[in-house]
Amino acid sequence: MRKKLVAGNWKMNGSKAMVESLLKTLLAGAGDSDSVEVAVFPPFPYLQRTQKLLRGSSIAWGGQTLNPASSGAFTGEVSAAMLLDFGCRYVLVGHSERRTLYGEKDADVATRFEAAQLAGLEPILCVGETLDERERGETESVVRRQIDAVLERCGIDSLSSAILAYEPVWAIGTGKTATPDQAQQVHAFIRDKIRAQDDTIGGQIRILYGGSVNGSNAADLFTREDVDGGLIGGASLKAGEFLAIRNAASRG
Numbered sequence: 001m002r003k004k005l006v007a008g009n010w011k012m013n014g015s016k017a018m019v020e021s022l023l024k025t026l027l028a029g030a031g032d033s034d035s036v037e038v039a040v041f042p043p044f045p046y047l048q049r050t051q052k053l054l055r056g057s058s059i060a061w062g063g064q065t066l067n068p069a070s071s072g073a074f075t076g077e078v079s080a081a082m083l084l085d086f087g088c089r090y091v092l093v094g095h096s097e098r099r100t101l102y103g104e105k106d107a108d109v110a111t112r113f114e115a116a117q118l119a120g121l122e123p124i125l126c127v128g129e130t131l132d133e134r135e136r137g138e139t140e141s142v143v144r145r146q147i148d149a150v151l152e153r154c155g156i157d158s159l160s161s162a163i164l165a166y167e168p169v170w171a172i173g174t175g176k177t178a179t180p181d182q183a184q185q186v187h188a189f190i191r192d193k194i195r196a197q198d199d200t201i202g203g204q205i206r207i208l209y210g211g212s213v214n215g216s217n218a219a220d221l222f223t224r225e226d227v228d229g230g231l232i233g234g235a236s237l238k239a240g241e242f243l244a245i246r247n248a249a250s251r252g
């Protein structure tokens, strides 16, 4: 039985006041549950406050990216050890905005994934195709290539302490979510691919769906066999909406 995960990627949004009120509302609304786990991914400056507010609660938190180096002359960057210093359990790697806006290639993503795991963070590896790639029928080959880059560097066993997120680029922030069938199809492809290398790891790994998930469409997505929760952008900034998604996951 895979425990669902509802993860809120705040991206570059928020303020001290917003962090305070959003997290307090989540704490009040997201009680312990055997069937769903909640995590938030605030911008770096708010990790300290997040740790203070969430420590000891059932809500986990993580970084939105990391630099693979352990320290040094990398202006503006943040290391895995720094994220751990602020109690992070998770870190996103290879989010499509990192790939497209900041030029992270598959090999860069694999390096970050490896650095996160070596330091003791659990990476959430984001994969997904663009609209052009989908229309050309390349969805599976793109997702396969993105996952293989990590497998080549880190091996199949690395997926026993990692999470995958399928996020079609055309669905991120566009209001155009994948249909539950479209999501399930790609999730099943990913799980089968991993199962072919290791049946146990393939059966256990959580595969989240991301891309315009909201309180209204979450329930249908989460009832699909291979959808183990969601990576939520815009809707994670509104406590009511995010809690509705969390509640959909606890039923799904």
Ligand code: PGA
Residues within 6 Å of the ligand: 009, 167, 171, 172, 173, 174, 175, 210, 211, 212, 213, 231, 232, 233, 234, 235
């Ligand atoms: P969205 O973003 O929910 O705003 O589409 C998802 C993501 O980028 O993780």
